[in-house]
Amino acid sequence: MADMTDTTAPVTITAIPEVTPAHADAWRQVVTASLAEDLPGVPPPTPSQAYARLSRPGLGSRLLTWLAYATDGDGRTRPVGAATLRLFDRQGQEHLAETDLHVHPDARRRGIGTALLSAVVAEVRSEGRRSLIAETPASGTADLFCVRHGFRRALTLHHLLLSLTEAHHDRLVELTGTDRPGYRTVAWHGTVPDALADTFAAAKNAMNDMPTGDLDYGTLSWDAERVRAMAAVVAGRGDTLLTVAAVHGAESDDGTAEIAGFTEIVIPDGTATRARQYDTAVVPAHRGHGLGVWLKAHMLRQLHAKYPQVTEVETDNAADNAHMLAVNEQLGFRHQRTTHEYRLALAEGEGSA
Template structure:
């Protein structure tokens, strides 16, 4: 029987063992897809996301780590009901109860923390989806995972050069400049009407402290955060964020993209994303791919991404469950 124990003080040995499980899991589930690097795993285990803390567990048998789980507990107002977790079992130890043991441990901790909703993402192409459904999870949101070959993206220069009277492009690296912080926090709040299906994500209040905290977390993990925005007078009308992970920086990860409701219908979302591509090509030529996901009913953003050359990679699903239902 595998033993599950809480991971508290993360050592280099812990990071290496965690990485080995995740890398083997990714290789088995998604052949050819890049796994997180050691540096990325170190950042994830040592630096919780903004506005949250996390709990971590490892399953072991005969001295080897057979599975890992991480539970993120949101602390901000409007999200204290929520826990988000990841769970990986080494392919050589699957179907032996390791995943079930870890899931029950996660659920017990979520109940102790008075969380009413557990959320997790799984690909419809792996056994993870069936495992979650067997344990009472409901698919609440379907996502399309998309991938862009950066050098092959077409029409970027033309899109960037298209005039948008009354608007201008700006960009920054890392934490938002002080003179833009308030306007950026207001623009971040525009994401509140993004399609989220039936997911119980709660509400996120964006203020100056939160936008700075998010960027500082990315920095502490060793990643690079890029933001491109468009200004209308003193208002940020739209923006897009991209993160280049530490280590193998050939695949960047799309973070948030949003256009404030009063400025929609003007092509600003496409404009800022094209400007981001132009910036990447000029200063981060090692970035060859960008990964993003879209809710399947977010037709506008899907159209923007398709226009830039993003292509479907696979389908994923967001699942949720009341932790009191897992025993």
Template sequence: MSEHIHLTPLHNISATDAAAWHRVVAASMARDLPGVPSPGPQQIHAELTKPTLDSHRLTWLATRTDGVAVGVAGLRLFTSPGRDHLAELELHVDPAHRRLGTGSLLLSAVVAACRAEDRRSLIVEAAADSPGEAFCEERNFRRALALDHLILHLDQLDEAAVLQAADAEHPGYRLTGWTGTVPDDLAAVFAAAKNAMNDMPVGDLDFGTVDWDADRVRAMARVIADRGDTLLTLAAVHDGGTMAGYTEILLPQGAPPRAQQYDTAVVPAHRGHGLGLWLKAAMVGRLRAEHPGVVEIETDNAEDNVHMLAVNHRLGFRSYRRTREFQLDLPAA
């Protein structure tokens, strides 16, 4: 049946293209990720049309002969030093049109683009024990990282435990926070703390490294704001002026009830003082005070990241699904 599917590279994405993309993603996620909210039409449009940080995106739409979209593929090509070998794939096929060759057609186009862009590593995430996982394994992707996804229901908190963690004394440290772009006086030390994420567990992924500086943290905040999302940050600042750690929460546009945990990191020299738990507990308090419409937070951790998993479990996060990161190695031609 694959000969009846037409692939269209999308260069100037129209509202019609974005709506078709949304329908495919929503159908795919409803089948493979029940209980996980799919991005809304406006989110999809923003993701497809707004600039990304240190990367560019290629997109394809797969349609039947009658013009109905049945599959989509988005390829993010990283461009910064340390990650310019890497590409990241998102691929969805409408469940009603699977096993007919559409996914293979899309993947062939993606792999050809990776080779043209001189990429050696293609990574993709798939729900554990899902059709996406089987698709990857059948096409020589290798399992590289297992992720545990957790949910914190804010109406089921152990109030006393969270309050105790948020109010715990940490001599020599103070909390500060902001919405959106980091204040100028903290930009450099925030960038230095961001570099602590380079030692997070990534399994066997050829993920590369990211070199953060003040300009890059400002650029990241602009990218998030431009697509209509809100980024909240809390940081622990040491008396000496360095930033010891931070935690970030993303509120997707449209004020949905589920917030997404972004980075949480503690700088190596400041680990062992309970700062991660303090920061995350304080962020829960901030969310409840400033964004009462948020009722749950989703996060994910590598299954071997035992320290952060322990912190999240202490706060009341509970595992609810698993995903796996797969990597396709693309030898040089």
């Protein structure tokens, strides 16, 4: 194979209509090298995670993929760049698209990123979307790349990491042992129980007031069908979804109760050592009772007891979400890195690529 520093090797950008394991492996090679350069310490995707990510898009969206290949002198090709475009189709977000773009460190400054972005933006325009979102490390060339191509910074995210081996078990016991009068916890694995599906969906809608800066993120309307579909997508990737919820008041005659708040954790592949925090929300009418930290402490105790292979939990919070940052710091999360969310406005009068 030719040296990756060979700047004379021709490069082709290929749209991938149907992702195969070979395509996913090429994408993974580029992303792994890119993360090692730009975000050291972030676990690279496994082969199964790479294929699941590219072949099973998130709920209410489609995913398009492009790969950049360099051809050496004897005709052999190697992946040097990769881009995905997530097109949101769910009601309230039909205007939105999100891209994830990587170039192998040894193939940068050759116009590969620009060529990939051009393909992405052309597709976004053809789909009639007005906003394209991209996330970058807080320092480095990616920030400059976004600005040079017309993106504007819309949100800053702090990524936090909790080492469960250092979590003070007595502190978790203290946090969960303090009663919240009128509330009790209920936990489930995977899909929400039928009796709680409607009230869980209503609680999910509390996420719509979380800080999103200038992302033009839109709003989501959750119902029982959507929360079940979301759980099915996670399960389809081979991941484990765990939920702990706070139920308010006694059950009604039909066995239902009101969910006042919840927190979710996903364990990639069901066996990964680093779990990922998903949504945490408290319904506005139930805020001010410390439910957020209480629920998350219950979840951490569950990880300790039932999933001993999990040694770390990663989460992210908007920089201006002071309340949730304080909750996570109280539980032992520590700052790991900072990223920026950039937005490219494509609608008339809002800017252009």
